[in-house]
Amino acid sequence: MQVTSERTSQRGVMNTTQQDTAEKAAELLAKVAETRSRAAFSELFSHFAPKLQAYGTRQFGNEQTAMDLVQETMTNVWHKAHLFKPDRGSPSTWIFTIARNIRFDLLRKNKKRKDDISADELWPILAEQNDNLDDGYALDNDVLMQEIAHYYAQLPDPQRVVVEKIYIEGKSQQEVSDSLGIPLGTVKSRTRLALKKLKELIVEHD
Amino acid sequence: MIKSHPSEAILYQYASGDLSAAMTLVVGTHVDMCSVCQQTVCEIEHDLCSKHLDTVVQTLNTPSHGYSGLSKTDTDKMLEKIFSSEAKPAVQPDELICLEGRRFVLPRTLAHNRARIGDWTNLVGKLWRAPIDVGDRGHTNLIYMEPGTQVPEHTHKGQEATLVVDGVFNDEKDVYYNGDFILLDADRTHTPQTSAQDCLTLATLDAPLYFTSGISRLLNPFSSLFFRASA
Numbered sequence: 486m487q488v489t490s491e492r493t494s495q496r497g498v499m500n501t502t503q504q505d506t507a508e509k510a511a512e513l514l515a516k517v518a519e520t521r522s523r524a525a526f527s528e529l530f531s532h533f534a535p536k537l538q539a540y541g542t543r544q545f546g547n548e549q550t551a552m553d554l555v556q557e558t559m560t561n562v563w564h565k566a567h568l569f570k571p572d573r574g575s576p577s578t579w580i581f582t583i584a585r586n587i588r589f590d591l592l593r594k595n596k597k598r599k600d601d602i603s604a605d606e607l608w609p610i611l612a613e614q615n616d617n618l619d620d621g622y623a624l625d626n627d628v629l630m631q632e633i634a635h636y637y638a639q640l641p642d643p644q645r646v647v648v649e650k651i652y653i654e655g656k657s658q659q660e661v662s663d664s665l666g667i668p669l670g671t672v673k674s675r676t677r678l679a680l681k682k683l684k685e686l687i688v689e690h691d
Numbered sequence: 692m693i694k695s696h697p698s699e700a701i702l703y704q705y706a707s708g709d710l711s712a713a714m715t716l717v718v719g720t721h722v723d724m725c726s727v728c729q730q731t732v733c734e735i736e737h738d739l740c741s742k743h744l745d746t747v748v749q750t751l752n753t754p755s756h757g758y759s760g761l762s763k764t765d766t767d768k769m770l771e772k773i774f775s776s777e778a779k780p781a782v783q784p785d786e787l788i789c790l791e792g793r794r795f796v797l798p799r800t801l802a803h804n805r806a807r808i809g810d811w812t813n814l815v816g817k818l819w820r821a822p823i824d825v826g827d828r829g830h831t832n833l834i835y836m837e838p839g840t841q842v843p844e845h846t847h848k849g850q851e852a853t854l855v856v857d858g859v860f861n862d863e864k865d866v867y868y869n870g871d872f873i874l875l876d877a878d879r880t881h882t883p884q885t886s887a888q889d890c891l892t893l894a895t896l897d898a899p900l901y902f903t904s905g906i907s908r909l910l911n912p913f914s915s916l917f918f919r920a921s922a
């Protein structure tokens with residue numbers, strides 16, 4: 486993946502080189518995401534691993550920890566390549582932010598508690614984007630609890646139980662998922678459906 | 692329109708991973724809510740990447756001085772380990788929090804830390820607190836003020852960072868709305884209060900609060916209650 490540079494203007498060469506590299510890396514990431522291509526990944530690895538290793542060595546002053554940073558960063562690249570979005574920045578910036586997260590975790594590992602906060606919670610860059618936070622709870626904030634209380638009895642049982650636990654008992658979605666033994670995604674979709682239904686009922690009767 | 696942002700120095704430390712976990716949480720939640728800072732953070736990350744990764748030009752076969760490089764054996768071993776690794780299960784953020792008939796949708800970063808938010812405690816009057824366990828020293832809480840609530844006047848030993856998650860509050864100096872980020876130094880005295888609207892804030896503090904006004908002495912245990920995570 487080394488790009489040969491023509492020696493014209495220094496700055497122009499840099500930009501062209503960087504751009505070519507970025508495009509190539511983006512293609513490889515797409516290939517990894519779509520076809521799980523080991524060859525494409527290996528090419529990414531040979532380009533980025535030495536850079537990550539140098540970054541890790543400077544950060545930790547320790548070869549072994551630097552190797553851990555390379556290993557863990559590139560493992561995330563392998564599994565999460567589909568989360569790279571070319572419109573948001575270059576592949577190397579994306580990989581840098583993954584390495585930044587790994588560095589944060591490696592630095593905290595020394596003073597470790599089992600449930601210590603992880604970088605993925607603080608910078609959720611590798612979270613799947615499918616669950617859009619905006620579309621879910623579209624009830625206006627000023628809809629009163631009484632209104633919900635008035636209409637929620639009309640919901641189908643599975644939705645009613647979820648709404649009851651969240652809005653009346655004040656449980657978190659995770660707690661509801663745990664207590665009912667159903668997946669969090671199901672709790673979310675039931676909440677969403679219930680709120681949609683409630684909204685319709687409230688509008689209907691206004 | 693958000694008018695109160697973290698300084699560029701703080702955003703830089705946020706992007707490079709050099710803030711405490713608690714401060715990262717507060718700044719990250721602001722960034723979720725603020726398109727201006729999102730843009731700045733993108734640019735900073737690009738700069739950091741140029742500095743930390745792009746400047747390194749050696750390849751596998753031509754390690755530079757002071758750097759041993761990755762051998763072919765290292766590379767093969769690592770690749771093998773990566774290809775045989777399991778993907779971590781996807782994390783589902785939990786973006787909803789309820790209190791006193793109010794329901795809040797948490798911004799992305801906070802939603803990813805929903806499980807770290809403890810139970811609500813009514814402190815005094817119309818003031819509520821839920822601790823967030825980020826494992827740092829210092830104290831991080833969601834603070835909920837019903838309309839017409841006043842936090843007793845106080846100063847603090849350490850720096851206090853506050854983010855308005857939803858609502859509006861004011862102190863002697865200004866009025867703060869959704870997304871506003873306020874950083875106070877140790878020696879500042881202030882009296883946060885709400886009037887017609889309620890307010891949910893995220894706050895982190897290095898050291899316990901010390902109340903300064905006379906009446907607050909009656910609430911002596913309150914100061915530690917306010918910011919201490921429940922056992």
Ligand SMILES: [Zn+2]
Nearest residue numbers: 696725727728
């Ligand atoms: Zn901002």
